[in-house]
Amino acid sequence: MLKRGLLFAFLLSLIVILTACSSETTAPSDKASEPAKEQAQPTEQPVNKPSEPVAGEQAKGVVQRTDIEKLYVDSCGGCHGQTRLGALGPNLLPERLFSGMKEEDIFKVIKEGRPGTPMPAFNTVSKDRSDDATIRELIEYLKTPVALEAQTWSLEDAKASLEVINDEKTLPAQPTAWDPNEIEIGDLMVAMERETRKYAVMDGKNHKLLGKIDGSYRTHTIQFGPADTPEGRYMYGIGRDGWLFKVDMYSFKTVRKVRVGLDSRGTAVSADGEYIAISNYLPSSVMILDKYLNPLKYLPTYGIDPDGQIVGVNGSQSRAAAILDTVIDGKQMFVVALKEAGRVWGIDVSKEGAEKGFPIVVDVPRVGRILHDGFLDDSGRYFMIASQGDNTKPSLLDPSKPDNGLMGIVDMKEGKLVSQLPAGIKPHPGPGAVIHTKKNGVLYATPAIGENLVTFWKQTKNGFEVYKQVRLGKEGENGGSLFIRAYNGIEGKGEAQNYVWVDIAFAPNWNKVFVIDKESLEVVKEIDTAAIAGTDPQKTRSVHPEYTQDGKFVYVALWEGNAVLVFKPNGDFVTKIDGPVTPTGIFSYGARAAEPGI
Template sequence: MNMRIKPAVLLLLTGLLPALPALAADTEALYQKHCAVCHGSERLGAMGPALLPENLGRLRKGEAGKVIADGRPATQMPAFASQLSAAEIEALQAYIYAPPAVSPRWDLAAIEASRIEHADVRKLPHKPSFAADPMNLFIVVESGDHHVSILDGDKLEPIHRFASRFALHGGPKFSPDGRFVYFASRDGWVTKYDIWNLTPVAEVRAGINTRNAAVSSDGKYVAIANYLPHSLVILDSDLKPVRILPVADKDGKKTSRVSAVYDAAPRKSFVAALKDVKEVWEISYDPKQPDIPVGMIHDFQYKEGAFIPGFLNPQRTSVDDYLDDFFFTQDYNDLMGASREAGRGQVINLDARRQVAELRLPGMPHLGSGITWAWQGRTVMATPNLNEGVVSVIDTATWENVRSIPTLGPGFFMRSHENSRYAWTDSMMSREHRDTLQVIDKEKLEVVAQLRPMPGKTLAHVEFTRDGRYVLASLWERKAAGGALIVYDAQTLQEVKRIPMDKPVGKYNLHNKITRSEGTSH
C-alpha cells in the first residue's frame, strides 16, 4: 500500500495552528530538524503518526523516550540514540506530550486535500479473484508489524497479506455485499480496501485522533467518530467528504469528543455516543426522509446540486451519565450503555428518546462486547467486565440481571454463534489469568471449560467461522514470541491448528459481521 502523502497535504499540516507554547526554543528546533518531516511541523502527523497527547495515550512517556532512542521495529521510525543526547531525548519526549496552545483543526479542505486514490473501482473486476467463499473470509488485524491478513475460513489458510496504516483502531467495517472493507487508524486515516481484488482503493484523513468508523447498511456512507477535532464526519462510499458535524451540546456551548459511532441498520441511521456531553445522537440516512441540502461546515450555504438525507440535524437523546460505548438489542430499538460510575448502566429507547431502565451491574461491564442468545424462552444479553471477574447475563425484556457467572478475572471480549452451545470469554485484563479462555454453557449459564494453550501469553478475542464449526482465538503476541491464531473445534473444544500471526489483535468474519450475528458485537 502506498503510504506517501501528497505535498499539498504536507502544506496543510504545517499551517493549521499558531505556534506551540514555547517549552524551549532549542527543543522546538530539535523537533523541526529531526521529527517534523515525518510527523508534521505542528505534530499533526504526516508519514508518521500525530504526536499529540491524545494520540499518545497508549504510550507511556518512558516508552516514548525509548522509541525516540531505539526506533520502532516494522516501521520507518529510525533510532536517534547516536544523534541525540539523553537530555535531548528527554526534552523531545516532554515536548510531544505537551498540549498545543490551541486545539487542532481539521476542516473540510484538509480532508478533501488528504484523499489518495489508489485504484478506479470501475476498472476492477466485479467478482472475487480467488476461489474461497467470499463470505467466510476473516480480516485479521496484526498490530505487531501493522499488517492485515485475509484468511480463508474454510481452508483456514491465509490468502493475502498487506500493510496497513499505523495503529488501526476499532474493528473493520464492511460493505453490504462483502466486497469492500473500511479501516480507521488512530491518526484519522480511513482506508477503503477491495477484498475481491486484493487492492486498496482509496484513503482519506478524516480526523487527527479517531475512535472508530461505521458503514451504512445501504453501503453509501461511512461515519467517522473523532476525538480530535470534536466532530463526526460523514464520507460517501468513495471516501469523499459529504459533511462534517461539529459536536456540541444543544446550546452549542460545550463541544465533545465522540466516543463511538455504529450503524443501526434496521433504523437506517448512525448512532453516536459523546464523551463530554450527556447525549446520544442518531443521524438518519434513510432516503425516505426529506431531502436536506448539504451545507458548508460553518455557514450552511448550499452546495449546488448535492442533496442527502438527514445529515443536517442529528436527533438528540439526553442521558443521565456520559456513555463511552454501548450495546444494541437485536431490533436496534434499545441501547445499553455503561455509566462511568461503577455498577450502573442505562437502557435508552431510541424511539422514545429517553432512558427506560437502569442497569445494576457489578464493576465496569464492557457492554460494547456484549452478545445475545435465547435462554429459557427469552433473549438474554451477556457482557464481560473490565474490573471484575464476572460475566453478567441480562434479560432484555425486564433488564434484570438473571445470572452473574464467575470468571478467572476481568475480561474484554466475548463471542458465540447461533449454531454453538457455548459462549467464549477471556480474562485478558487480569495479570494472572490473561492466558486463559473460559467457555460458558449458554443453557447452564456456567463455565464448563478453561483453555490455556501457552502459559503467560495473552489469549483473547475469539471469532467463529461462518457455520460456527470452528473458533479462532488470538495469541496476542509478536510472531517471534509465538503470536498466532489458534483454531479450536467449536464442539469438542480441541485445538485443530495454529496459524502464525504478528500480534493478531482482532479477526472478523465477514458473514457474521454483515448479517449482524447475535454472537458477535456490532
C-alpha cells in the first residue's frame, strides 16, 4: 500500500484525464449519443454550425446516466476507467482519493492540471462545462460509491440497431462529389471534426474543402476500404459512442450505420474488404461485422495482465485499444491490443477462420501495461505497440525504475514478444512512422505524451534496438506529442520525402510542429502554427500531420483554430484551408492505402 505522501504526489500527477485525438482527448456532452439522421451533402461553402446531438439514450442495455456521470465518462473515463476503477490513471474510489488528498487540493489539480505532465487543465478537455461549479459537482460525484455492474451491449443489440440509409445498389457508378478529371479518390484528405459530428473532406491536390459528411459523437478513427477491391470506394468511421458509419466516398452519402458498442475506439478493415472490426472500451470487446455492417461476432476482451491478475471478468476491464489488419503467410488477421491485460491477440479472418467463427489464433502475454496505439512494419509481420505504463509499478524493463512506458514489438507470425524498448514517458505513435533511409536503413519511430522526445529504433541481428532519441527543443521546453508521420514514396504516385513530421499536442507550446531530417535525425525546422495562422497560441493546438498521396504536401490540423494548414515537406507554408471545425485526425486515402494496417 502506498504511503499517504506518495499517494498524494501520485494523485496530483494523474487526477484528470489525459487527452488525445486519437487517443483520449474528450469534452463533455449533456446530450446522448444517437447520431444525426440527415446526410450532409457536398457544398462549396460548408456551413460551420455544429449539428445538435439527439437527446435521450434509450437503447436496450444502456444504463441511464446523470449529466455529471456523462461528463465524467467523456472527460475522465479514458484514463481512470468508465467505472472509476482505474486504468492509465489511478482508480478514483472515494475511500482512496479523499483519504489521500484534501478536497481543495483535488479541486486545484482538476482545474489547473499539472504543467510538465500529460495531465491538462480541465478547460482543455471540458470546453462547454469547465466552470468552478461544475468541478465542484464532479468532486461530489467522485465521493459516491462505485457501481461495479458492467454496462452491456450484445451482438443482438448491435444487430437490432442496423439501419440502411442509402443502399449500395442506388449509388452512382462514378464520382459525383468531386471531379474525377481533376483528382482521384487517393487524393482525398478527411479530417475528423471533433465537436461537430462531421467529417470534412478536402482535395489534397488543390487544397480545397469539398464538403462535409455526417458522423457520430466524437468521431474517433476512420478506415478506407482496400483500394484494389470494390470496397475501396467506402470509408468506415466510428464515433466514441459506438456508432459505425459506412460512407460512399464517390457521393459523400452515408450508406449504413450500426451501433457496435457504448464507447468505441479503433477500426480495422480486412485486406479483402469483407470484414470490419471495431475495438470497444465499453463493453470491453471486439465486434466483427461483414461489409454490409451486419454484426457477426462479439469477442469480450480478457486475460491475465502482466502482474498476474485476471482482467475482463467479474467487473474488471481489459479494454480493446489499437486494432489493425494484416496478412500472415497469406492468411488475413485482425491484430488487437488488450489495454489492461497487456496482451496482443491475432483473430483469424481468413475464409477458414470465418467458417470457424473467427478464432483467436495468436495470444501474446506480458507485452506491457496499458497498451494503446500501434502500427506495423512494411511486411505486416511485426506489431509495434505502445505500452503507456503505470508509474506506481516497477518497469518491465528495469524493476528498479517506475514503469513509465515502452514500445513492445510482437512477431505476429511466430506469436511472441521479441522486444521491449524504452520510448519516453507514455509513448504514443498514432499511426506511427516507418522511415526508409539511405544512411540508417529502415527505422521506426514514436513520440511520447509525457515528454518532448522522439525515439527511433531499428531491427538488428540482435532484435529491435533503440537507435537514437531526439528532443523537440530543450528538455521540458515543450509539451508531449501525439502523432508522427513519414512518407516513403508510393509507386506511380510520388517519390519518398526526406522529412519526418511530429506535432506538439500538449502544453506548453502546443502551437508547434517539428520537422526532422530522416538521414541526420536532427530537427531542421520548428514551425509556429499560431504565427502562420494569425491566431492566439493558446487556441492553436496543431496536431496530426499527414502527407498527401503524392507526398508533395503535409496537412496539419488546427484543433481550436478551425482550419487546416498545408505545408511542403520541408516545412515551407503553402496555404490555409478554412472551413473544418475543430479538426483533429487527418486521414489521407492514398497514403494510408499504401501502408499495412492503417
